[in-house]
Amino acid sequence: MNDLEDLQKSKDSTEARQKLEQIKSALESVWKKEEIYWSQRARIQWLKAGDQNTKIFHLTTVQRRQKNRFLRLRNESGGWLLGEHLIGAEFRNYFSELFKSAGPRRWGNILDAIPRLVTDDMNSLLTAPFSEEEVSLAAHQLGAFKAPGPDGFQGASPETTSQFLPISLCNSSYKILSKVLANQIKSVLPEVISESQTAFVQERQIQDNIIVAHEAFHYLKLKRTGCKLEAGLKIDMSKAFDRVEWDFLVGVMQKLGFSDFWINMVMACVSTVSFSVLINGKPGEPFQPTRGLRQGDPFSPYLFLIISEALSRNIMKCIESGEIKGIRIARGSPTLSHLFFADD
Numbered sequence: 001m002n003d004l005e006d007l008q009k010s011k012d013s014t015e016a017r018q019k020l021e022q023i024k025s026a027l028e029s030v031w032k033k034e035e036i037y038w039s040q041r042a043r044i045q046w047l048k049a050g051d052q053n054t055k056i057f058h059l060t061t062v063q064r065r066q067k068n069r070f071l072r073l074r075n076e077s078g079g080w081l082l083g084e085h086l087i088g089a090e091f092r093n094y095f096s097e098l099f100k101s102a103g104p105r106r107w108g109n110i111l112d113a114i115p116r117l118v119t120d121d122m123n124s125l126l127t128a129p130f131s132e133e134e135v136s137l138a139a140h141q142l143g144a145f146k147a148p149g150p151d152g153f154q155g156a157s158p159e160t161t162s163q164f165l166p167i168s169l170c171n172s173s174y175k176i177l178s179k180v181l182a183n184q185i186k187s188v189l190p191e192v193i194s195e196s197q198t199a200f201v202q203e204r205q206i207q208d209n210i211i212v213a214h215e216a217f218h219y220l221k222l223k224r225t226g227c228k229l230e231a232g233l234k235i236d237m238s239k240a241f242d243r244v245e246w247d248f249l250v251g252v253m254q255k256l257g258f259s260d261f262w263i264n265m266v267m268a269c270v271s272t273v274s275f276s277v278l279i280n281g282k283p284g285e286p287f288q289p290t291r292g293l294r295q296g297d298p299f300s301p302y303l304f305l306i307i308s309e310a311l312s313r314n315i316m317k318c319i320e321s322g323e324i325k326g327i328r329i330a331r332g333s334p335t336l337s338h339l340f341f342a343d344d
Contacts, residue, residue, distance in 0.1 A: 069280050070280055072087075073086075073087045073090055075090055084280055087279055088277055088279045088284045091279065092284055092285065092287065095275060095287075098239065098242050099242060099275065099291055100290055101246070101247075101291040102245065102291075104247065105245075105248075107247075107248055107251050111255045113310070113314045114256060114310055115255075117191060118256050118259075122188045122191070123259040123262065125187065126184055126185070126258070126259070127259055127262050130180055135176060135180060138179035138183060139176050141179055142175055142176070142179065174269070178297055178298050178299040179298050181265070181269070182298045182299045185302050186202055187202070189201050190202055190203060192256055192306070192309070194312045194316070196337075196338050197305055197309070197340045199301070199305070199341070199342040200305055200342070206341070206342070209339040213339055213341070216232060216327065216329060216336055216339075217232060219327070220232055230327050232327075241295055241300060242291075242293075242295075244291060244293050244307055246267065246290070248310075249267075249307055250263060250267060252307060252309065253266070256306065256309070266299075269297075270293065270294075270303070273288075273289060274286045274288050274289075275287055304342075308340055312340065315337055316337070318337075319335065319337050324337055
């Protein structure tokens with residue numbers, strides 16, 4: 001402090017002014033780091049700039065800590081669990097079972113309906129070495145206020161383990177790799193994914209299936225003539241990302257025609273993961289999953305499109321064989337059998 005006062009007294013000298021500027025720059029850098037720290041801790045996504053008063057970040061962090069604190073948890077038998085140890089054990093058991101593979105199965109009949117759609121040119125595009133421009137684009141597409149990694153900072157209350165959603169924390173290097181792969185697969189998907197899926201596919205709008213579904217149910221509601229009854233089913237895939245079997249994902253990609261090199265790279269991203277349940281800010285013992293896709297991974301939605309294509313192709317096969325008829329909303333319109341909609 002005395003040195004700073006001496007510099008201020010002699011600020012007319014060039015050397016003193018330079019040292020004062022250096023101190024000012026260093027202080028502003030510390031303030032900026034403190035602001036970023038608390039903004040990440042507070043999870044404020046909308047804040048792009050602000051003053052150097054971090055009171056709002058402190059308050060928001062305290063509110064989040066209070067909101068996310070576990071005091072008790074209801075188990076499957078309906079009893080209440082008290083204490084972090086019992087709550088943590090219940091969560092770990094639940095998610096360990098959720099991400100545990102059901103074991104090897106024969107997928108032959110399901111995979112037989114999937115045609116080879118990925119061409120050699122597409123595989124060449126997917127397996128080409130990453131360019132500097134691709135990596136730079138992926139890095140800039142990542143959220144500026146996202147957590148940098150597992151150690152980064154970045155209303156009814158749920159009561160049971162099934163009401164909680166696991167979110168993956170990925171290292172920055174993995175996020176860039178995942179984003180590059182996602183950007184590459186975008187150009188291939190329109191040729192691979194059937195028109196029944198509109199989410200995450202270029203030149204398709206997610207709203208399209210909403211409009212078509214609305215028109216279909218409007219048609220069913222007004223149709224009152226004839227002896228033939230028609231109906232529509234709405235089916236929800238519960239915990240869809242979490243229950244993806246890895247060997248089935250490999251089988252679907254192989255049937256579609258993806259190269260072994262690309263499949264191995266994808267599975268390296270999918271399978272190199274471990275989970276740990278965070279209870280009141282304390283991580284529990286990690287465990288290794290044997291199935292499932294990462295929540296929060298930019299590549300996961302595209303992999304799930306590929307998985308869903310197996311169901312779509314089997315429904316189309318049933319249409320061709322006459323096992324399912326589908327409906328025609330108007331004369332001359334194509335047969336409508338199924339639509340997919342992503343709501344997560």
